[in-house]
Amino acid sequence: NFIFSNKKSLLTFEHQSDRRCILHSLKVDEDRTVVIDGAGINIVDFPYSKEPLREIPVVLFASRLLWSKGLTDLINVKNSLHLEGVEFTLNVAGIPxxxxxxxxxxxxxxxxxxxxxxxxxxxxxxMKELIKDANIVALPSVYPEGIPRILLEASSVGRAIISYNVGGCSSLIENDVNGFIIDKGDINALAGCLKHLVINADVRGRMGENGRKLIEGKFCSTIITKDTVNLYGYLLKNKAE
Incomplete structure (x- = not known):
């Protein structure tokens, strides 16, 4: 509340979820807040490509190597789907x-x-080549994320993505459009959605194309940079008045 004692202050968020939380807890006027969607993706550095054709799809988990990022949920899902005869390779890369x-x-x-x-x-x-070699990118993290960069990059490359509904993931993922977003910790839903993606290459392809269009229209670095510059311009103008 000390920050908002300055009538010209403005609070910036990376996604609507955090904005709603602060608006509720601090009772701040919404017009003193703004959302800029993530850090932006250079779509030239992460160009669209069709996914590799292979009999057994590859699911990529690339993250800091923390339990709360959800790797064990993916392993459990892999084991359970194996019993159903549904197979995928789980590629894991990360920073210790x-x-x-x-x-x-x-x-x-x-x-x-x-x-x-x-x-x-x-x-x-x-990371570009790692994503390019994958068919699906998954990050079932259980703690509040911003807008995870790995999911932004995966969408830019044209891969279906899947995540738990934490932090800003819901601002990037629309169910059955560019991926699946699932209630946190719902491992049965995670298994069902992954199974659907693994056995339906046409669904993955459609989602990948939709994800690329979303990045181009909302999350690319040129848009984010423009929005950030405009915000600074607004603040400088208000300071001068």
Whole structure:
């Protein structure tokens, strides 16, 4: 509330979910807040490409290696769908965070790799190629995200995406349009949606095309930069008045 004692202050959010939370908790006027959709994606750096044709699709999980990012849910889903005869390869790439109490130990990843539950890739620097090689990108994180960059990048490349409904994920994903967004922790729904994507290449293709159009129209870096510059212009104008 101290910030808003200045009548010219303006609070900026990355997505509507955080904005609604602050509006509710601080009772701030909505016209003193603004949403700029994420950090923006350079669509030239992440060009659209059709997904690879393969008998067993690849689901990519690329993230900081934290339990709360949802890797174990994906492993459990992979194992349960395997019993139904539905197969996918779970590629896992990530940045180790050994000093974080939520860190996934390297030993767990190596054991899961040896058991065939994941394909452990380690730390990968070329995210574009990693996404390009995938058929689906999943991030069932259980703690509030912003608008996860991996999902923005995946949409730009033209991949169907899937996530739990946390943070700003719902501002990027529209159910059955460019992916699936699922109630947090609903592993049965996660399994059902992943199964639908794994066995329906045409659905993945449609979602990938829709995701690319959404990035071009709302999340590309030129739009985000323009909105940010306009915001600074507005603030400077108000300061001068």
């Amino acid at each position: 965070t050994p000093n974080d109490p939520d860190a996934i130990p390297l030993g767990f990843l190596e054991e899961a790799h040896n058991k065939g539950e994941i394909n452990w890739l380690g730390k990968c620097d070329d």
